[in-house]
Amino acid sequence: MDLARLLNSPEPEPPLVDISAQLASLATLLGPGNVILATPHVRVALINLVTRLVPVPTPPITPQPPPNILLDHPLAISVQHDVVVNQRMTVSELYKYPLGVSVEYPESSAQGVGHLFQIAPDDWSNPTLDFLYSKGEPRGHSKKGEEVTVPFLRDANGDLVPCKVKALKFALNMLLPLETSSRKRAFIAALRKQGCPAPHQEETYFDSDEEEEQLAKEEHQRKIRRGYVPSVVTCDGRLEFSHSFNGHPVIKCEHYSKTNNKDHYFNASINDGSFDVNYLTAVFEEDQEEIDYIENAAHALGFGPRVECTTVCNFSVQCTICPFDHRDSEGNLLQLEMNHLKCCVVFKRYEPLPEFRVACPYVLVVVKGLHPHPIPLPSKVPPKIRSELLELLPQFQEDLPDLTTRRLLRHPLLKSFLTKKLPNVLNPTLSDLHFSLANRSHVTSFIDQGTAWNGARYFFNQQTLQRPLADRYIRCMVELDPGELDVHPEDEPRSAKDPPTLRFILCMGFEGSERLLSCQYVQSDIGFKRVIGFYEFELAGWERDAKTYDYDGKLLQWAADQHGGQAKGLGLHLQQIAQQFPQKWDLHEANRLLALLSPYEHLHRSFRLCVTHIYRNIRKCKVEEAIRHLMRSLVCMEHPDWDATILKIRNEGGKAAQAMCWEKSFMPEDVWKAGDRTSNLIETAHADINREGVHCTLVGGILKGEFYDNFKMKTLKVFESSGIRPSYATGHPSENVLKNLKRKFSTYHKGLESEDHKIADANKKIQEAFEKFQKARQKIQARTQPFTTRRHTPPPKKEEPPRLTRQEPLWKRQKPSIPKRFLPLRTSWRAE
Structure with a gap:
């Protein structure tokens, strides 16, 4: 009698027997990548067999109590047994701990276990805060009197010390269930959530x-998000399972x-072997027969959505929904849930009253009851270690706001x-100090106010x-x-990406504002990359008092x-x-x-443009060289035909400004x-402060700016009082002029070298093309x-390809009467 007839027989069923060994032997056939072929009758018989199997219910898994190794308390200096606490309580053991000991897993028993901690009177603390068990609401405490x-x-x-008593109950310390699962169910859960x-x-x-x-x-998703409302409303369309034109599932x-x-x-990547396409097909098409077959097979192997979860997590975690x-x-x-x-x-x-803590610096904690769950993970930083780190953080000073986890771990101060x-x-690293600090997200929790606005x-x-x-650095916000x-x-019109409000922060020290009032020549610039999300407007000026005795405190020029x-x-x-001043x-x-x-x-009377930026922007203009020459001619003291030059530049699509010619300004000639x-x-000041750090947070940029300004003010004070400069340079204008000349020649020479490289590349390409032409x-x-003349014909004479000569300064081609120092900053090349 075959299996199908046996399962469909109307005769009374025999007594149930254990077939676990036979199913285990069948399970060995389901190796990775194995394909088992059978007739449709065998498949139907197996389906009927699965529906008739009666699994014997197993008792629920009870989490085990903490191991004994954590109950020995090797830090205790003494242990007493059967110690009377009061008329109604006698503890089975009493552990006594010295000063500074932290206990994370206190021993407990049905009778009760006592833990006696020595506490420093001038730094009184609660030793129960070191316990990793989550504590619930108070159950009562002794009243005054x-x-x-x-x-x-x-x-x-030897006199008894009056104590106050506070009773607490341990919270529901563990959460069930979290289970490990295959990638396919995680993918389905992610699709359902997103x-x-x-x-x-x-x-x-x-x-x-x-x-x-x-x-x-939607209600279930709200529970998963714990009340968080997404800012963007997404599509509520159904996700469908189908096949593309080439037959691949999508x-x-x-x-x-x-x-x-x-x-x-x-998503067309589900057929890359990472997921079980058959199970995904059954879930999306609601093929209950195929789902039962796959999940029952997985259940027999000890995994899948029908296996009881055995993984737990701490009560203090934020997760309330199983992610699988x-x-x-x-x-x-x-x-x-x-x-x-x-x-x-x-x-x-039990702790003494405040007035008796010096005479009796001890706290007694009695733990009564048995934990029906595993021990919690050491995910909480002990208060003593946390306080030590909080005391260390201010020493980072201006580096603190921009500290990331990696920067903190490699900072010399933390290493020391x-x-x-x-x-x-x-x-050593932070995880050597305590296991919980292996979670690097603890760093962000130490700075509770954030580093932005x-x-x-x-x-x-x-x-x-x-x-x-x-001494205040931030003047206003x-x-x-x-x-x-x-x-x-x-x-410029505002865009949707602009912030809803404009935020301004004025940062300047008291001494810096005083020097600004006495400054005659001021320069300004805008920084774009030092602080994330903010532009930085910077002011600087020459300290004229170091060069002259005469000044009147009036602002003469702004560059x-x-x-x-x-x-x-x-x-x-x-x-x-x-x-x-209306009159x-x-x-x-x-x-x-x-x-x-x-x-x-008003700008005509004090404002002036930087010549370097003018020339740089002229080079970037997409106009003819003749128009660029007209633009450069505007940078002068007096111009012979200003209006006609401006008109011609505008007609050719360029722009001009009057802050580049003294004639069009009201500034005195001597001042200009x-x-x-x-x-x-x-x-230079902008580049100097950028060395303190770029892409900083707002608070980090403020602190680093304060450090930089104080450093500059103190350097200037030392120079004024002792004549010590911040470098070996004398600061004489001749040094700046010499450096400027060297920089200009270096830039000019690099340009010539770049053109020479282009000529060499062009010659190489011409040579390669000419050789191909010769061969062809x-x-x-x-x-x-x-054929008869081919053997005696001499080889053709090799021709030299045209080559481009290296650059020659134009002054070599001019008349000898022109001095070399007036050579134009232009070069040319020609083909011979």
């Missing part, structure tokens, strides 16, 4: 049953279209701290409370609504590059100041009031000549000549 005494808590004279990540655009229509299922799904959103809607979810799929009581494949294991262990803490703390460990606001408030006015500000025609925001902002600021007349145009001048008219032609000073011509000639 109802203090108790403990026989072994006495002062130096869905189609495309923005919500098309409407998805559901019937009544699907609508109810969709609401239940998973895609129902709104996906290859021709006109490609932004929806589409399980079968619920109704057979649905879901991510189920994790259950709490109850723990009835209670501990009582760990070496002193752990002298017997080679190359809120962190800067906190630093500003602390500075206001703790520092005198003269302002947050403005862009809609309330004036709009000018030159302003900057061609960034439009700087010049326009300075003009608006000067116009606002001029409004305070004051202009010095340069005596018939006009200062209050009536426009922003650009004495002022700086370039903004090298602010560019020889082949053609060999085929066209008769």
